[in-house]
Amino acid sequence: MTPPPDATRVSIIIPVYNGADYLRQAIDSALAQDHPDTEVVVVNDGSSDGGATDAIARSYGARICYVEKPNGGVASALNAGLAAMTGEVFCWLSHDDIHLRHKTSRQVAEWQRLGRPPALLFSDYRLIDGAGRPMGEARFDTRMLAEKPRYALLRGCVNGCTVFVPRDILRAMGGFDEALPTTQDYDLWHRMMGRVPFLHIPEILIQSRQHPTQGSRRADHREEARALWNRMATSVPVEEQARMEGSPFRFLDATSRFLAQNGLEEAAADLALAARQALGATLVSVLLRPGAWPERTHASLDSVAAQTHPTREVLLLAGREDARLAALHPTARWLKPGDDDAGWRAASGDWLALLDDGAVMLPTRLARQLHALEMAGAAVCHSIAWHHGGADHRLARATPDRRPGTMLLHRRALEADTAAHPHTATLEERLLRLADSPEALTLPEALTVLRTAPA
Secondary structure, eight states: OOOOTTOOOEEEEEEESSOTTTHHHHHHHHHTOOSSSEEEEEEEEOOOSTTHHHHHHHTTGGGSEEEEEOOOOHHHHHHHHHHHOOSSEEEEOOTTOEEOTTHHHHHHHHHHHTTSOSOEEEEEEEEEOTTSOEEEEEOOOHHHHHHSTTHHHHTTOOOGGGOEEEHHHHHHTTOOOTTOSSOHHHHHHHHHBTTBOEEEEEEEEEEEEOOTTOGGGSHHHHHHHHHHHHHHHHTSOHHHHHHHHSSHHHHHHHHHHHHHHTTOHHHHHHHHHHHHHHHHTOOEEEEEOOOSOHHHHHHHHHHHHTOSSOOEEEEEEOSSOOHHHHHHSTTOEEEOOOSTTHHHHHOSSSEEEEEOTTOEEOTTHHHHHHHHHHHHTOSEEEEEEEEEETTTTEEEEOOOOOOGGGOEEEHHHHHHHHHHOTTOOOHHHHHHHHHHSTTOEEEEEEEEEEEOSOO
């Protein structure tokens, strides 16, 4: 069939090395495409199977473009196909996979509907076993991918054999990295991410075969994948990490768990460490209003200095600076009290910890509360406290009593409450309302010692 003169010419590149078992099925599926102008380029990457792969490819004669080259790996074969192709658009078909008959025409139609953008299109796919039996389907959330486009890669949604991408984009990017035997595809997609849009077509357009001899199942793939995933995840700007998952910690932790669920334990461990480091780098602002006994304030400030969470600041709301305390705690910021909201509005951190004068934080309080809040995606937390007081000065453990002095919260919670209740008189009223909200976390751990009676 002669294609119409304005048809988009699409080239399907089939790299193959010792692929006699499945190559014929792949080529047949490419030749069966119902798009009228489809070129099939088979690249024999130096097969060493006694000519079996070569014989299958040659049996198609002029129906395919056949390229032979010394063995150099999948990336080199794809680059050879990219150089040999005459189509405007590049598609990839592994020698053991199958393109459904309408794969190319569906993607051409969508690309033209969108105005032929410089973009990468990809689709859902079906998993099959070595005998071609269905094993499941990989379907993705188009809305989520539109809102969080990096998840096309960071959640493993792009199967290389589903892609449809203008040839000139790949050539401008320098093609596939031939030093990467098994991750050359995601390395290239990663380099493209942010430069061109990744557009999801929510339809199954290929069948992806799973079998034990695949390169992605080799032991050396794990280290290559480890380096790739570290590069992809940690290159995302922290502002975008926060936009995607609420914070850099949550972004890195979620990606680590995704990798662990998919058998990449080494990469998962690396990102779990990066998540812990991101959590440790999260600034917490501790707000304290000094009272009449400087020694109590000193004890409170000492407890802040002893926190295992390393990134923190202290804001002291006082009418005047106490010279002795200032000398003992030189990094503390002294603020004039102003209105009740002056302290938290002046804080540099998004996370705000409240501490009563004379109260003592146990060393893990900030770390425990921050971790619990981040894991839950919550904005307000309070905990059990020890009460110090009475005639014998003994400690008595208390149940959670919604004390502001046990709270850690995100400033957005205070901002939202201020907007919703502009006439609330005091900060304590706001804090108690937030502590009472159904979304507030209660940690059943005593993390603060509260002073309830004069010493």
